Amino acid sequence: MSCLLRFFSHAFLIVCLLPALGFGQGAPQFDGKWTLIPEKSSEIGLYRTLSLEIQQKGTIVILTQKWGTSRSFEERLTLETGGKSNRVPVTNRVFPTNVFMGLSEPVGDSRQIIALWEENGSVLKLEERSHIRASQGKTPVLAVHVYELSGDKLTYTIKRSTRKTGPPIRYVLKRAGTKHAYFMKLEDNWKIDGLLPEQAFLLSLQGVANLGAPRVYFIYPENWAFTYTPSVFDFYKEKKDFTFRQLRTAEQALNSLKQHVRGYVVWDKSVRTSLIVAFTAAGLEKAVVVSEDLIPMVEKVGLKPIEDFRGKFAGQTDAQIYAWAYNHYWKRCNKELIIWMGGEHGKVMKPGVADWGIYNKAFFNDLSTRESDTEEYALARRL
Incomplete structure (x- = not known):
């Protein structure tokens, strides 16, 4: 009996001590x-x-x-x-x-x-x-x-x-290391002879870098159609606990995100449509798009050329250019969506959805859907 009491006494003492030991x-x-x-x-x-x-x-x-x-x-x-x-x-x-x-x-x-x-x-x-x-x-x-x-x-x-x-x-x-990303404020200049080459490069970088994780966010100018980008930025910080580091130049952005890029595609500033084709190639190859003057910047970090459209489409119509792009890229493109680069024309382009299209490996174009534009209309229907 005394042994049994001793056993229960020891067991009770151990149970009492467990919270204190914790x-x-x-x-x-x-x-x-x-x-x-x-x-x-x-x-x-x-x-x-x-x-x-x-x-x-x-x-x-x-x-x-x-x-x-x-x-x-x-x-x-x-x-x-x-x-x-x-x-x-x-x-x-x-x-x-x-x-x-x-x-x-x-x-x-x-x-x-x-x-x-x-x-x-x-x-x-x-x-x-x-x-x-x-x-x-x-x-x-x-x-x-x-x-x-x-x-x-x-x-x-x-x-x-x-x-x-x-x-x-x-x-x-x-x-540490979770929910951290970069952000950048884009300029209100989308002219081919202005900041479009740099802006297009940044959008392609965003599309490639964000594969697998949200790594970079852009705030668009106040008069941009996407008026919500500042509010979404605040939402990520205040509700989703993201912290951001600001990038101020294209070169700084490239140096921060270069590990996510495989190479670069050169577009021809004298052929506006070549940039739209370059977006398609960039999505398929995890590449950034650059004009000739940006090549030294990307080669400085070790990127290699994947496509070079300088002079390739000179003198061709949009229908001919997109027919070439279709033959070369369509089979590899995502068939769930397609990017139509409408809106601006001439010496201006506002490719605000380019990052999304690159991210999704979409086929880019701005073909006419008017029946009177027979060649472009036929290819548009085919797409």
Whole structure:
């Protein structure tokens, strides 16, 4: 009987201790690198951004915080969790959350930090006791740092005993390397002898680069027919947690996305229709379209020519050019859609759907669908 009681006593003790033992470790989802979602976070003076890396080793948590990018402040904390007080020497005066407040950390002092796992390991709480140096001298401060997992995001909040009013300090982070893309603002110039060659190149780059993942987004000019591009951009940031880096030149865009491009197709600026055919070839070959003057830029990053239409279609009608394109490309093109490049004519082209057509390996054309244009109409019906 005594052995049986002893067995149940030990079992009861183990069950009671299990929740307490769980406090020593956090959820494995904490581990890894995290980057800031600026639109959902408090403003960070000077540094503007924040990244975290969290590692767990038993009851030890290693927390690396980096404020800023090129100009930055980084701190690495190795903390024993479970209620033990960790002494952390102050080796840098920087007060990173707001460097413009006239506050500094007293170098030579130390901070006492207690690290606790809460809510079954989904919350890491740091209770930090330290001093802050201001114009009035040193002031004791209690700061509570809370890192909380919520789905695929991490929320970091700071509460200080010295902060009695104002909005909470709150940073929302996502997994590093996820939902990050580039964006660029396109110019309102679509003339062949103006910026069309560069704009067409960018649209082809977008179509190729976005294969497999959303990597680059364009905001069109205010008077463009697609008036919603700024609103969609805000939607991706505010609702879908995308972060964006701005590209300002075609060369910068190419250098950032060149790994997704196989080669280039040259179109002839003296034959407008050659650009439309080049879009078809670009989609099939994962290539960008360039005019002659852009060849040095693409060859600089190692791209090789796939097609060269300079002089190829000189003196030909659109019907003849598209008949050639049909014979060479139609079999490989997507039969679920076709791109008709209508709208502008002459020395202007606004190929706003070119990226989508390239992405889908569509056949491009601007054939007439008037019965009186017999040759073009016949090919259009065939398509």
